[in-house]
Amino acid sequence: MRVLQFPLELSALVLLSLAVGSCAHKEPKSEHEIEVQRALQAAAYHCAPAVESFTAQRKQAWAQKVLGGVPGYQQLFEAHSYEDLQQTLSGGGDDAEDKTIMGCTPISETHIQNNTCVLAPEVTEGPYYHTEGHLIRQNIAELQDGLLLMLDIGVIDVETCKPLPNVLVDIWQANATGHYAGHPLPHPHLANENPQVGGQRSGLLSAFPRTVFEETWLRGAWPTDRNGVAQFTTIFPGYYTGRATHVHTKVFPEWSVLPNGTFKSGRLSHTGQFFFEDDINIVVDKMHPYTENPIRDSRGRTRNWRDSLNIFEDSHGPEGKYNPVFKLHLLGGVVSQGLVGYITMGVNASASYDNFWKG
Ligand SMILES: *[C@@H]1O[C@H](CO)[C@@H](O)[C@H](O)[C@H]1NC(C)=O
Ligand SMILES: *[C@@H]1O[C@H](CO)[C@@H](O)[C@H](O)[C@H]1NC(C)=O
Numbered sequence: 590m591r592v593l594q595f596p597l598e599l600s601a602l603v604l605l606s607l608a609v610g611s612c613a614h615k616e617p618k619s620e621h622e623i624e625v626q627r628a629l630q631a632a633a634y635h636c637a638p639a640v641e642s643f644t645a646q647r648k649q650a651w652a653q654k655v656l657g658g659v660p661g662y663q664q665l666f667e668a669h670s671y672e673d674l675q676q677t678l679s680g681g682g683d684d685a686e687d688k689t690i691m692g693c694t695p696i697s698e699t700h701i702q703n704n705t706c707v708l709a710p711e712v713t714e715g716p717y718y719h720t721e722g723h724l725i726r727q728n729i730a731e732l733q734d735g736l737l738l739m740l741d742i743g744v745i746d747v748e749t750c751k752p753l754p755n756v757l758v759d760i761w762q763a764n765a766t767g768h769y770a771g772h773p774l775p776h777p778h779l780a781n782e783n784p785q786v787g788g789q790r791s792g793l794l795s796a797f798p799r800t801v802f803e804e805t806w807l808r809g810a811w812p813t814d815r816n817g818v819a820q821f822t823t824i825f826p827g828y829y830t831g832r833a834t835h836v837h838t839k840v841f842p843e844w845s846v847l848p849n850g851t852f853k854s855g856r857l858s859h860t861g862q863f864f865f866e867d868d869i870n871i872v873v874d875k876m877h878p879y880t881e882n883p884i885r886d887s888r889g890r891t892r893n894w895r896d897s898l899n900i901f902e903d904s905h906g907p908e909g910k911y912n913p914v915f916k917l918h919l920l921g922g923v924v925s926q927g928l929v930g931y932i933t934m935g936v937n938a939s940a941s942y943d944n945f946w947k948g
């Protein structure tokens with residue numbers, strides 16, 4: 590079998606993302622909430638092999654797309670490392686090939702554990718969600734400048750371990766300098782428009798309500814295909830005070846198209862947030878226009894481990910074994926040519942959560 594690999598694997602072993610941001614909980618959690626979480630965790634663990642093969646197939650499809658038709662390119666980037674190359678040359682055999690196919694990690698070495706974080710999603714959509722108006726489209730970038738980022742988001746039902754077709758994946762994110770479409774810029778000279786000092790919300794600004802209704806950039810939703818995958822074209826997100834670099838998501842198993850190209854949401858099955866490795870965040874921060882972030886020199890970027898409300902930390906689960914981070918690969922030979930990020934969300938397709946932010 591032909592082994593195709595992207596030149597660089599940037600992230601840790603992340604195969605399953607479960608209600609990451611949902612971990613921004615209101616203390617204390619109720620017994621019931623904890624029960625629900627534990628049940629989902631157990632279900633997610635049970636799906637790990639299904640998620641693994643799901644991801645491997647998607648990687649292969651991307652590799653063919655990216656590398657296809659460029660003679661010699663595959664050979665050039667076939668190996669991850671010198672060590673891998675040695676193995677290939679010495680005829681590592683089918684087994685070795687299977688293990689390194691597209692850089693996929695064998696399931697025995699993944700970090701999926703029963704402590705994968707899943708909570709009821711009331712808080713985590715944050716103040717920048719729009720209850721109406723996200724367009725159904727794959728390219729959400731509009732005229733926003735930034736590093737090309739393709740997202741390959743898989744959705745799997747933790748009750749059946751099967752990919753979920755035709756569920757709407759809604760995403761929204763900040764632009765390269767940390768702003769959300771529709772929300773005004775904060776005024777640093779006003780005391781109440783400065784980030785909070787200390788406490789759980791340390792670094793966070795108070796919510797700025799939507800006022801610019803016509804802005805739609807970096808917001809969009811797309812249904813999963815028959816293989817349970819929704820792909821998006823966007824830019825790598827920028828950061829704002831208090832929060833680690835992230836992308837928001839919601840999953841709707843029930844939805845309908847409105848005449849103006851937006852959707853009417855039905856049942857909500859999942860609310861979460863995706864993250865990026867700090868290694869790649871550091872690199873992107875040095876690229877234009879990310880360097881123009883107004884808080885770059887004053888407050889700087891919030892590292893994943895310092896994320897407000899413990900959203901990133903909590904998403905690793907009580908034993909810290911789980912990692913809700915995009916697996917990233919270069920789309921070309923160098924970072925500035927763009928990245929593709931994979932993630933698989935384990936959702937409970939029959940669950941139904943309230944679809945609004947309660948602060
Ligand atoms: C995870 O939970 C399942 C179901 O409760 C159990 O069978 C399995 O042994 C657990 N695995 C780990 C790693 O704790
Ligand atoms: C699309 O139509 C819906 C329903 O009429 C409306 O609520 C929404 O504001 C419209 N969105 C846009 C972007 O025009």
Ligand SMILES: *[C@@H]1O[C@H](CO)[C@@H](O)[C@H](O)[C@H]1NC(C)=O
Pocket residue numbers: 733734764765766767768769774878881
């Ligand atoms: C991000 O959005 C804000 C608000 O619209 C805008 O002022 C800023 O120029 C945008 N950033 C980039 C890099 O375009």
Ligand SMILES: *[C@@H]1O[C@H](CO)[C@@H](O)[C@H](O)[C@H]1NC(C)=O
Pocket residue numbers: 625628629632747748937938939940941
């Ligand atoms: C999924 O949600 C349904 C409906 O709320 C619930 O009965 C079921 O236990 C949930 N499954 C898991 C694995 O949490």
